[in-house]
Amino acid sequence: xxxxGSQTIKFENPPSIIGTxxxxxxxxxxxxxxxYYDLILKDSIYQEKSWEKAxxxxxxxxxxxxxxxxxxxxxxxxxxxxGDLLNQIISAGFAARELGLPFLGIYGACSxxxxxALLGSMIVDGxxxxxxxxxxxxxxxxxxxxxxFPLELGNQRKPTSQWTxxxxxxMVISSQIQNPRITFATVxxxxxxxxxxxxxxxTAMAPAAVDTILRHFQDTGKTPDDYDLILTGDxxxxxxxxxxxxxxxxxxxxxxxxxxxxVLIFYPEQDVHAGASGCACAAVVTxxxxxxxxxxxxxxxxxxxxxxxxxxxxxxxxxxxIPCIAHAISIENL
Amino acid sequence: xxxxxxxxxGGLICLVGQILMDTTKLFPAHILVLxxxxxxxxxxxxxxxxxxxxxxxxATIPITGFGHNLVTGVIQDVxxxxxxxxxxxxxxxxxxxxxxxxxxxxxxxxxxxxxxK
Amino acid sequence: MPVLTxxxxxYKRFAKNKKPKPPLLxxxxxxxxxGGIICTIGQxxxxxxxxxxxxxxxxxxxxxxxxxxxxxxxxxxxxxxxxGKYAGAGSIVPITGFANSIVSPAMEFKREGFxxxxxxxxxxxxxxVLVYGISSATLIGLIYYLLNM
Numbered sequence: 001x002x003x004x005g006s007q008t009i010k011f012e013n014p015p016s017i018i019g020t021x022x023x024x025x026x027x028x029x030x031x032x033x034x035x036y037y038d039l040i041l042k043d044s045i046y047q048e049k050s051w052e053k054a055x056x057x058x059x060x061x062x063x064x065x066x067x068x069x070x071x072x073x074x075x076x077x078x079x080x081x082x083g084d085l086l087n088q089i090i091s092a093g094f095a096a097r098e099l100g101l102p103f104l105g106i107y108g109a110c111s112x113x114x115x116x117a118l119l120g121s122m123i124v125d126g127x128x129x130x131x132x133x134x135x136x137x138x139x140x141x142x143x144x145x146x147x148x149f150p151l152e153l154g155n156q157r158k159p160t161s162q163w164t165x166x167x168x169x170x171m172v173i174s175s176q177i178q179n180p181r182i183t184f185a186t187v188x189x190x191x192x193x194x195x196x197x198x199x200x201x202x203t204a205m206a207p208a209a210v211d212t213i214l215r216h217f218q219d220t221g222k223t224p225d226d227y228d229l230i231l232t233g234d235x236x237x238x239x240x241x242x243x244x245x246x247x248x249x250x251x252x253x254x255x256x257x258x259x260x261x262x263v264l265i266f267y268p269e270q271d272v273h274a275g276a277s278g279c280a281c282a283a284v285v286t287x288x289x290x291x292x293x294x295x296x297x298x299x300x301x302x303x304x305x306x307x308x309x310x311x312x313x314x315x316x317x318x319x320x321x322i323p324c325i326a327h328a329i330s331i332e333n334l
Numbered sequence: 335x336x337x338x339x340x341x342x343x344g345g346l347i348c349l350v351g352q353i354l355m356d357t358t359k360l361f362p363a364h365i366l367v368l369x370x371x372x373x374x375x376x377x378x379x380x381x382x383x384x385x386x387x388x389x390x391x392x393a394t395i396p397i398t399g400f401g402h403n404l405v406t407g408v409i410q411d412v413x414x415x416x417x418x419x420x421x422x423x424x425x426x427x428x429x430x431x432x433x434x435x436x437x438x439x440x441x442x443x444x445x446x447x448x449x450x451k
Numbered sequence: 452m453p454v455l456t457x458x459x460x461x462y463k464r465f466a467k468n469k470k471p472k473p474p475l476l477x478x479x480x481x482x483x484x485x486g487g488i489i490c491t492i493g494q495x496x497x498x499x500x501x502x503x504x505x506x507x508x509x510x511x512x513x514x515x516x517x518x519x520x521x522x523x524x525x526x527x528x529x530x531x532x533x534x535g536k537y538a539g540a541g542s543i544v545p546i547t548g549f550a551n552s553i554v555s556p557a558m559e560f561k562r563e564g565f566x567x568x569x570x571x572x573x574x575x576x577x578x579x580v581l582v583y584g585i586s587s588a589t590l591i592g593l594i595y596y597l598l599n600m
Contacts, residue, residue, distance in 0.1 A: 025450075026450075027451075043450055044450045044451075045450055049562065050562040051562075052562075140451055141448075141450065141451065144451075145559060145560075149555075149576070150448065150555035150556040150558070150559035150560070150576070151448040151449065151451060151532070151555070151559055152448050152449070152526050152527075152529060152531060152532050152551070152554070152555035152558055152559065153532060153535070153551060153552060153555040153556075153576065154526075154531045154532045154534060154535020154536075154538070154542045154543060154548060154551050154555075155362060155532075155535060155543070156355070156478075156535060156536060156538075156539040156540075156543075157536070158473060159470075159471040159472070159473050159474075160470060160471065192459075193458070193459050193462040193463075194453070194455040194456070194459030194460070194462065194463060195462075195463070195466075197359070200470065203466045203469070203470065206466075207462065238469055238470060238471065241469055242465075242466055242469055274471075319453075320453070321453060336494050336498060337491050337494050337495070340487075340490045340491050340493065340494035341487035341488070341490060341491045342487065343490070344486050344487050344489065344490025344491070344493075344545070345482075345483035345484065345486045345487030345490070345541075346483065347486065347544060348482045348483060348485070348486025348487070348540045348541045348544045348545070349479050349482050349483045349486070349540070350540075351482065351486075351539075351540030351543065351544045352478050352479050352481075352482035352483075352539050352540035352541065353475070353479060354540075355478075355539060355540055356472075356473040356475050356478055356479075356539075357475070362540075362543050363576070363579055365540070365543075365544075366543070366544070366548075366549075366579070366580050367579045367580060367583045369544065370580050370583060370584040370587070371583050371584070371587045373584075374584060374587040374588045374591055375587065375591065377591075378591035378594070378595065389490075390494055390497065390507070391490050391491070391493035391494035391496075391497050391514070392487070392490040392491075392494070394493070394497075394511060394514075394515075395489060395490045395493040395518060395545045395546055395547075396486070396490070396544045396545050396546070397544055397545070397546065397548070397549060397580065398544075399546070400546060400549070400580075400584060401584050401587070401588065403511070403515075404584050404585060404587075404588035405588045405591050405592070407588070408588050408589060408591065408592030408595070409592065409595055411592070412592050412595055412596045412599075416596070417596055419592065419596070420589055420592040420593045420596055421589065423588070423589075423592055424584070424585045424588040424589055424592070425585060428584075428585075430512040430513070430515055430516045431512075431515040431516065431519055431546065431549075432581070434515070434516040434519040434520060434523075434550075435519050435523070435549065435550050435553045435554075435577075436553070436573065438519060438520055438523035438524075438550065438554065439523060439550075439553045439554045439557040439569075439573050440557060440569065440570075440573075441523075442523050442524070442526060442527035442554045442557065442558055443554070443557040443558045443561045443565075443569045445527060446527040446528065446529070446558055447558065447561070448529070448555075448558050448559050449529040
């Protein structure tokens with residue numbers, strides 16, 4: 001049985017990440033990881049007629065690039081597991097239409113890359129496929145249009161607001177033996193601590209990240225010492241601070257090896273307030289910076305804990321609070 | 335002198351709006367609804383006109399002034415047309431601004447696209 | 452809002468002092484200045500019409516139309532949201548902000564077509580102002596009518 005404890009999977013033959021690709025918008029391309037992205041767009045509309053069509057194109061091309069980088073022929077890629085933030089995950093669905101791969105669409109809000117990677121790993125480790133792609137996208141303009149306000153509206157963002165990353169990240173997961181490998185995965189539960197402010201996702205999501213991290217340590221018997229880096233998806237500066245303190249209260253001090261993709265992607269001068277968010281946030285950092293630095297050996301054991309907020313504009317307007325989820329994957333050089 | 339008073343009164347009304355935005359859970363939409371209704375109520379009580387006398391455009395340009403405008407129109411129409419005026423006055427008064435917003439909105443949508451951020 | 456459990460209430464208390472506060476003083480100053488400037492521009496336009504022979508009451512109408520045009524144009528060329536970032540309520544509260552709230556969704560949803568996009572979504576932000584403004588004015592009008600019968 002490949003199960004540890006109540007929510008964690010131990011992969012018997014840890015699947016490998018054999019190729020990745022990241023495409024980002026201009027703002028992200030001026031940020032901290034500019035050297036690590038495969039393509040930085042000059043304009044986030046990418047010569048398409050709408051932001052949504054641009055996001056589909058970005059996701060499709062990231063998948064194609066990742067497959068090319070993996071050196072696996074496209075006809076040997078058996079599944080595309082993909083998701084995004086838009087209603088009915090149209091970026092993923094329409095990209096899948098263009099790519100012609102057997103498609104499993106998923107939704108985990110900003111945790112989708114971890115969800116995709118863990119499901120993909122279960123499929124490969126279970127012998128159901130030898131090569132597949134997990135990919136996600138998000139786009140500042142499509143997110144604003146759907147969740148918040150028209151782009152030209154003169155509203156003032158709050159200090160707790162986060163900036164949706166424009167971009168896509170894709171990884172090819174394979175049964176080939178090659179570092180880095182996905183060794184464990186912890187599936188999160190939906191956690192709702194009663195936060196209702198859609199302008200402060202970090203505070204809402206931090207408890208979910210903490211719950212999953214604690215569960216991961218308890219199920220596996222690991223401690224922070226077993227990792228070089230613990231990385232949350234997009235808690236932002238406020239959520240990161242909260243998560244660190246909550247974990248300390250529970251006896252786990254991760255402060256010397258903990259960071260958050262939402263805090264890292266943009267420089268403070270880029271004025272994104274609390275940090276970045278969106279499916280692509282965790283994805284472009286993991287598939288770009290983390291993957292490449294694991295190939296270099298700078299990191300050998302990384303715990304990625306991607307977090308998502310599962311509300312919609314309707315639920316918020318109906319007075320509901322914000323339920324959140326966090327999925328963890330352990331990526332290691334064996 | 336007009337200009338100084340317009341600046342001060344208009345600035346103060348916006349300042350109150352900003353304080354509400356930053357210190358309460360109210361969204362801008364709530365604040366605008368609050369202000370337009372407040373303008374209407376104060377106007378009905380005869381308390382907004384003195385502010386207009388002092389602040390001129392500083393009291394008519396903010397959205398509170400829109401509420402005042404609506405009520406002024408209703409009262410005029412009630413005086414002139416009786417009960418029917420209750421229904422015609424508000425929109426009649428605001429006709430210019432609302433029509434302009436619709437027409438210019440359409441025009442700008444024809445001419446321009448939202449920019450990448 | 453659902454009732455919070457004790458654990459949720461504890462969390463709320465815990466998280467409360469971790470939230471950064473908006474720079475209130477700076478925002479207040481900017482709102483005051485930009486709101487003041489916009490109203491002053493309105494005053495200049497109003498005075499222009501008065502100098503052409505209209506009474507201040509009559510001049511209000513054309514002034515509103517011109518202010519709406521200004522707000523619409525600045526939204527169209529992509530400048531109004533940049534002002535709003537710094538001005539906050541200073542650009543939201545004046546009638547130019549009303550125009551911005553109508554023009555921005557009209558522009559935004561053009562990609563969904565002129566019927567279901569531009570036209571249908573035009574009032575998605577400004578709707579409440581019109582509904583509550585007109586409703587409260589009508590109610591006040593009714594009270595006025597009844598009091599003066």
